[in-house]
Amino acid sequence: MKLFTKSRASAALKFPFQLIADQLREVEDQIKAEANAFDPAVEGYISYVLGTSGKRIRPALALLVGGACGVPNADHQKLGIVLELIHLATLVHDDIMDGAALRRSQPTAAAKWGNSLSVLLGDCLFAHALELAASFDSTHISRKIARSSNEVCTGEILQTQRRFDLSMTIPDYFRIISMKTAALFASAAELSAWLSGASSEVQENMRKYGDLLGTAYQIYDDCLDLTGNEEQAGKTLGTDLVKGKLTLPILYLLEESSEEQRSQLNTLILRQEPIDISIIAGIAGYAGAIRRSVATARGMLDEAREAVAILPENDHTTALNGITDYLDSLLENCKA
Amino acid sequence: MKLFTKSRASAALKFPFQLIADQLREVEDQIKAEANAFDPAVEGYISYVLGTSGKRIRPALALLVGGACGVPNADHQKLGIVLELIHLATLVHDDIMDGAALRRSQPTAAAKWGNSLSVLLGDCLFAHALELAASFDSTHISRKIARSSNEVCTGEILQTQRRFDLSMTIPDYFRIISMKTAALFASAAELSAWLSGASSEVQENMRKYGDLLGTAYQIYDDCLDLTGNEEQAGKTLGTDLVKGKLTLPILYLLEESSEEQRSQLNTLILRQEPIDISIIAGIAGYAGAIRRSVATARGMLDEAREAVAILPENDHTTALNGITDYLDSLLENCKA
Numbered sequence: 001m002k003l004f005t006k007s008r009a010s011a012a013l014k015f016p017f018q019l020i021a022d023q024l025r026e027v028e029d030q031i032k033a034e035a036n037a038f039d040p041a042v043e044g045y046i047s048y049v050l051g052t053s054g055k056r057i058r059p060a061l062a063l064l065v066g067g068a069c070g071v072p073n074a075d076h077q078k079l080g081i082v083l084e085l086i087h088l089a090t091l092v093h094d095d096i097m098d099g100a101a102l103r104r105s106q107p108t109a110a111a112k113w114g115n116s117l118s119v120l121l122g123d124c125l126f127a128h129a130l131e132l133a134a135s136f137d138s139t140h141i142s143r144k145i146a147r148s149s150n151e152v153c154t155g156e157i158l159q160t161q162r163r164f165d166l167s168m169t170i171p172d173y174f175r176i177i178s179m180k181t182a183a184l185f186a187s188a189a190e191l192s193a194w195l196s197g198a199s200s201e202v203q204e205n206m207r208k209y210g211d212l213l214g215t216a217y218q219i220y221d222d223c224l225d226l227t228g229n230e231e232q233a234g235k236t237l238g239t240d241l242v243k244g245k246l247t248l249p250i251l252y253l254l255e256e257s258s259e260e261q262r263s264q265l266n267t268l269i270l271r272q273e274p275i276d277i278s279i280i281a282g283i284a285g286y287a288g289a290i291r292r293s294v295a296t297a298r299g300m301l302d303e304a305r306e307a308v309a310i311l312p313e314n315d316h317t318t319a320l321n322g323i324t325d326y327l328d329s330l331l332e333n334c335k336a
Numbered sequence: 337m338k339l340f341t342k343s344r345a346s347a348a349l350k351f352p353f354q355l356i357a358d359q360l361r362e363v364e365d366q367i368k369a370e371a372n373a374f375d376p377a378v379e380g381y382i383s384y385v386l387g388t389s390g391k392r393i394r395p396a397l398a399l400l401v402g403g404a405c406g407v408p409n410a411d412h413q414k415l416g417i418v419l420e421l422i423h424l425a426t427l428v429h430d431d432i433m434d435g436a437a438l439r440r441s442q443p444t445a446a447a448k449w450g451n452s453l454s455v456l457l458g459d460c461l462f463a464h465a466l467e468l469a470a471s472f473d474s475t476h477i478s479r480k481i482a483r484s485s486n487e488v489c490t491g492e493i494l495q496t497q498r499r500f501d502l503s504m505t506i507p508d509y510f511r512i513i514s515m516k517t518a519a520l521f522a523s524a525a526e527l528s529a530w531l532s533g534a535s536s537e538v539q540e541n542m543r544k545y546g547d548l549l550g551t552a553y554q555i556y557d558d559c560l561d562l563t564g565n566e567e568q569a570g571k572t573l574g575t576d577l578v579k580g581k582l583t584l585p586i587l588y589l590l591e592e593s594s595e596e597q598r599s600q601l602n603t604l605i606l607r608q609e610p611i612d613i614s615i616i617a618g619i620a621g622y623a624g625a626i627r628r629s630v631a632t633a634r635g636m637l638d639e640a641r642e643a644v645a646i647l648p649e650n651d652h653t654t655a656l657n658g659i660t661d662y663l664d665s666l667l668e669n670c671k672a
Binding site: 038039041042045090093096097115116117119120121122123124126127128130131133134135136137138139142143146147149150153154156157158160161 | 381432433452457458459464467469472473482490
C-alpha cells in the first residue's frame, strides 16, 4: 500500500509532517539501523526491505499523537518503528501473495529472492518487531501490537476468502478494511496516547481517529483503483476487480443497479478475467457509486475530526487534523 | 519435523511423559481451544492446523523443567502452549517452502488451501502466540520468545542460503541447526526455569540442556534421512541431499574422503538431481561418517546430562534425563 504518495503533486494541501520532520528523520535512521540487529547473513535482505522507504505514516501518527498529548519522546519513536516494521513485514508477505514484481518502482523481495526466502524474511522482521515491542517496560504494548498484527492478517484472510464472492455485504467490506488497513493506524494513535499517560477516553478517541483515517484512506485507494490516472498514481490500476476484490464503489454499484445490470455485472465479475473499466464506467449508476463512496469516506473524516476534538489545541493536534484535511483533498481526485 | 515419533515401535525406551500425562492432556485441550480466540472465518483453518497433533515436546519440556525446579503451574503450561503455537506456525510456513503435500499423513495447509492463505495462517498463528506470550506479567517472556522465533527463521534462511554450497563448514551446520531446531527447545527449558524462580545458573543450564537436546535430535533426524527405513520412519527419506541440505554425515564424509572421492561427491551434489543413496553408501568413508555423527550426537547428550545435574534429584529431573536416554536409544537405529 503506497500510502499517501499518490497524486501528491496534484493535491491542494501538503502532508503536514513539517512539525515532526526532525523526529521523522531520526525514525528513518533508526529503521535503517534496525537491520544491524539481524544475523549478518540476513542483514542485507532486511536492509533492502527497510530501505524501500515510504511516508512512514504510522511513525508520524505516533509522534503527532505523542506531541498532541504531551511531549513526544523516544518511546513514541520506538512505537512508530515497531509498527512500521510490522507493516513492512506484511508488505513482504503481501507481495508473495500478489505475485507483485515491483513496489515503489523497486523489485519486491519475492521477485528478487523468491517466495521461500520472502516468507522467512517477513517472519524474521515480524519477530524482530515483536521483540522490540517487548522492550517497553509494560506488556501492554506487546499485547496490543500482537493483537493488531493478528487483525491485519485476519483481515487479509477474510479478503482472500471473499474474492469473487457476490454475497459479500457492505458491512463485510468495512470490517475487512478496518482490520487489514486501519488496525496499525489505530494502534499507532491509541498506544501513543497510552505512552503519554492520556486518559482511557483519549486513548479510545485516538483509536477511533486512527481507525477512521485508515478506513477512509482504504476507500480512497479503492476508488482510485477505478478512477485514477495510472501515470499520476504511479501504479497499475483496475487490479482489484481482476483479483475479485469487491470494493466499496463496486458494492454500491451492485446495490444500486437494476436487476438486469446487476446480473450483467455479476457475470463480468464471475468470469474472473480482466475487466475493461470502461464497461463498468458505462453502467448508469457508476458515477453515483463513486460519489457515494467519496461521501462515505468524507463522513469518516468528519468523525475523525470529532475524535481529535478531545485533544488540547496545539500544533500537533492541528497537524493530526491536517492529515485528515490532506486525505479529504485527495478524495477530490476520485471522479468517475 | 515429526519429533520423536519415528521408530518408536522399535525403540528400547519409552518417551518418559507418563509423569506429566494429565498436564499434557490439559495442554492438548488448551491448544485445541486456542482456535476459539480467532475470528470465526479463520477458526476452522486454525483448528485444522492445531489438530495435526504432535508429541508436544516443547510443552513437555516446559512442564518437566517446571516440575524439576518446583511445582509446574498454569504459567508453565502457557509457556508450553505459546512455544507449540510458534512451532506450528513455522511448520505451516515450512510446508509452503518445501511444497510438502503431507505432514503426519494429513494434507498440509498449503496443499489444502494454497500458499497465499497458508502464509497468512502462519502469520495469524504467530501473532496470536506472541499475544499470549505478552499475557505474562513480565515482558521477559515476550522478549525471549520473540528472540528465539527470530532465531528459528534466521536458521531457516541460513539453511536455504547454504543449499548446494560446498564451502559450508561443520561449525556452519551446528549454528544453523542450533537456531532452526534447538532455539525453541532451549527457550522452553530456560524460561520454564525462570518462571519457577530458579537461579540464573539453573536457567543457563536449562538453556544448554534444551539446545543440546534439540541439536542432537536434528543430527539424529539428519542421519535417519540417509540410513532410515521409510516404512518405519513414516516419511520419504533421502530428501536432504535432493534439496541440497548438507547435513553432518555428509559434511563428515566430505571431510574424510580422498581428493577423488570428494570431487565425485561434489559433482553428485552440484548436479542438483535426486541422488541414489546407495551411491553415497558405497563411498568408503560412509559408515564411518554415520558412526561419527552418532558419536557427536551422543557426546551432546552426555553434555545434556551434565547440564541437568544442577537440578535437584526428583521425578521430573529423572524424566528430563529420560528424554535424553530415549533419544540416545533412537540413535541406535542410525546404521550405515
